[in-house]
Every structure is written in structure tokens, then in C-alpha cells.
Amino acid sequence: MTRTASQAQHEQPDREGVAPGEPPAKRRIFADLTPLRISADYRRLWFGNTISWLGQAMTALAISLQVYDITGSSFSVGLVGVFSLVPLVLFGLYGGAIADTVDRRKLGLYSSVGACLLSVALAAAAFAGYQRVWFLYTVVALQAVCFALNSPARSAMIPKLLPAEHLPAANALTSMTNTSGAMVGPMLGGFFVGLWGYQAAYAIDVVTFGAALYAMWRLPAMRPERDEGKRGRASVVDGFRFLATTPNVRMTFFTDMCAMVLAHPRALFPAVAGLWFGGDAKTVGLLVAAPAVGALLGGLFSGWLGRIRRHGLAVLASVAAWGTAVAVFGLTRNLWLGLLFLALAGASDTVSMIFRTTMLQTATPDDMRGRLQGVFIVVVAGGPRAGDFLAGTVADLTSPALAITGGGLACVAAVALLALRWPAFARYDSHTPTP
Structure with a gap:
């Protein structure tokens, strides 16, 4: 596999396979932060995803609260999950096929822009006092489509940014991002909705997308490595x-x-x-x-x-x-x-x-x-x-x-x-x- 621009800048590990200043693997207990140290591209991608994930978790809670505020129905709130799950399952497979055909960096960037624009639409509607449950369902479905396109592209890029021996550490860091975002994001969302209304949660989500967009924009080109005999759209x-x-x-x-x-x-x-x-x-x-x-x-x-x-x-x-x-x-x-x-x-x-x-x-x-x-x-x-x-x-x-x-x-x-x-x-x- 050819080296990427970020891999050429990796800090050289010592004889025990860790970066200078890191404890040897046999003595390490806490999460291994080496992936954040050796790859600037991965570091930006991880921080951008961590920050934007908090904003998305805030928005998810705010949408559920707003649907209940509009309808007074728990069933209507449950439909939020349906409108999210169905596009995610349907487009997840096709998002992966697209990620094996085009430049993954561009796919990740464009899908992140799409998700950011959806948060802008939520914020604008909230500031304008526009409350229609069908609008919220539509946004949720389109958010799921963006995620189904973004996630395979982002995940497939990680092995190009880091050596194979650091992938378990990178995946551990990803798990911390997902779990902490799922725990902290709803709490922050409830706090800001209670303090300033739905528009505050949506506006903060828009701002947090900046970190993810910047990280994707700074990445090198990430076209899939394909044999000459396999040209064309991935199936x-x-x-x-x-x-x-x-x-x-x-x-x-x-x-x-x-x-x-x-x-x-x-x-x-x-x-x-x-x-x-x-x-x-x-x-x-x-x-x-x-x-x-x-x-x-x-x-x-x-x-x-x-x-x-x-x-x-x-x-x-x-x-x-x-x-x-x-x-x-x-x-x-x-x-x-x-x-x-x-x-x-x-x-x-x-x-x-x-x-x-x-x-x-x-x-x-x-x-x-x-x-x-x-x-x-x-x-x-x-x-x-x-x-x-x-x-x-x-x-x-x-x-x-x-x-x-x-x-x-x-x-x-x-x-x-x-x-x-x-x-x-x-x-x-x-x-x-x-x-």
C-alpha cells in the first residue's frame, strides 16, 4: 500500500513500537493516544468528529423534544427513530459502494456539508417559529442519508492514515467519542433547550460542524486502491x-x-x-x-x-x-x-x-x-x-x-x-x- 502524505509525517516509534514519550505497551493501562500523536490528519479527524458528534447528539434530543411539544404524542416521538432507521439501513449499503468508487475525502466532505445544511435548516425554522412535524421527520430522514454516506467513507479512510498496529488504539478512541457523545450530548441538549429554546441547540450543532468540515477539508485525496481490471462503479x-x-x-x-x-x-x-x-x-x-x-x-x-x-x-x-x-x-x-x-x-x-x-x-x-x-x-x-x-x-x-x-x-x-x-x-x- 502506498504511503499517504500524513503517514510520511509520522513520528518514528522506538524499538518497542511506541512514540517517544509514550509508556511501553506492556505497561500501558489508559487509552493509547499514539494515533493522535503520530498523524496530524487523524488527529484533526478525531477531534472534528468528537466535537461534531456532541452537536449531533444535542440535535437528536432537541428534535425528539420538539416533536413531543408539537404533537403531545409519544408515538410521534417514536416515529423519529423509524424515519432515521429506514434510510440508514437502505442507504448504508449503497453508501459503502459509493465509498469504494469515488474519492472518500470528497464523499466525506460533501456528506458533512449536507448534514451541516440540514442543521442550518433546523436552526432557521426554529428562529422563524416554524413548527411542522413533517418538516422534522424529513430532516431526520435526510440526516440518516448523510450519515449513511459519510460513515463508510470516514471509516475506510482510517487505515490509510495510520499503521495497522495502531488501529486498535484508534478504534478505542472512536468508541470513547461515540459513548461520551451519546452520554454528554443529550444532557447538553436538554440544558440549552431549557435555557434558550430549540434554536440554541440547533445553532450550536451548526457551529460544531465546523470542526468536522475543517478536518475533512485538510485530508489528502483518498481514492480507493483498485486493480486495473476492476475499474467502474463498485457493486x-x-x-x-x-x-x-x-x-x-x-x-x-x-x-x-x-x-x-x-x-x-x-x-x-x-x-x-x-x-x-x-x-x-x-x-x-x-x-x-x-x-x-x-x-x-x-x-x-x-x-x-x-x-x-x-x-x-x-x-x-x-x-x-x-x-x-x-x-x-x-x-x-x-x-x-x-x-x-x-x-x-x-x-x-x-x-x-x-x-x-x-x-x-x-x-x-x-x-x-x-x-x-x-x-x-x-x-x-x-x-x-x-x-x-x-x-x-x-x-x-x-x-x-x-x-x-x-x-x-x-x-x-x-x-x-x-x-x-x-x-x-x-x-x-x-x-x-x-x-
């Missing part, structure tokens, strides 16, 4: 054909589906908060926050992950740990103990995500990375929704305890069966990545 079908021939890459999706579909108890938190813990809405909030806190801590204390070579085995272990933690949560009736196991589940999910993403980036040819990231978007977006439906259905037919504990055990069993069916996945070595 979604070809992406699925490639996935059918790559058991290790395919297993990253299978294991994630085990966790998100079979052992996803989020939909049952309102029921168990009262039934098990005698709580109220505040208890539901704690249950929802616990996995996110665990995920954030998992990213914060991720320095040791750089020493792991057997990425497939790490994925199997972390997904099994998720299922085990969820199963134990279903057995406990002590709130604080339950929160602890939910936090452990969240930390396990972070470890799984870091290694699954790294395998996807290193074992996939560059001209297929966009399409595989598109599949990743569909799995990440659709898996939890399918898990919510399954958990709710089983709980209604049996009980919440059986749905949660049984789901956790089913996740562990499914992962074990997958490991037996494709044993090479557990032997996957990051030093010789094979799809």
Missing part, C-alpha cells in the same frame, strides 16, 4: 460475494448479531425497574446509562488491548462476557449489583467493537472497505432493534427474567457454536490478517 452485490468468501470477516458480523439480537435487554428496562427494583423513571435512566458508563470505561482503560494479537479469540471472549453479564443481570434483584453487571457488559462490548472493527479494516482489501463498512452500519443499526423486538416478545410470552437471562445464555451458546463451526477465527493473528 453492492460484489461486496456480498466477497463477504461470502471471507469467513473471518463474516464472523465479526455473526458474533455481533449474537450479542445485539439474542442478549439485548434495553427494551425491558422500564418493566424491570419497577418489578425488580421498586424504582421509577430515574431507575430506568440508571439502567440505560450503566452499559454506556461501562463502555466509556472500557475505552478509557484500553491501553492493554494493543498487546493482543489473537483478535478473533478476543472477540469470542468479549461477546461471551457480554452474554454472561446480561444473564447474571437477569438473576440479580439488587439494583447496584445489576448496574455493575450492565457496566461490565458495556465494557465487554467496547472490547468486542475495537477488535471487530480492526479486523474489518486490516483483513479487507481497500477497494472493499466501504462496502463492508456499509454492512457494518446495517448490522449496528438493525441488530439492537431486532434485539428489542425479540426481548419484548419473549418477556410478554414468559417473563422478563427468562427473556434476559435466557437471552444472555443463548448468546454464549451461539458464540460457542460459531467458534466450533469456524475454528480458524479463534486463531486469527493480527500480524498476518486473513479475511
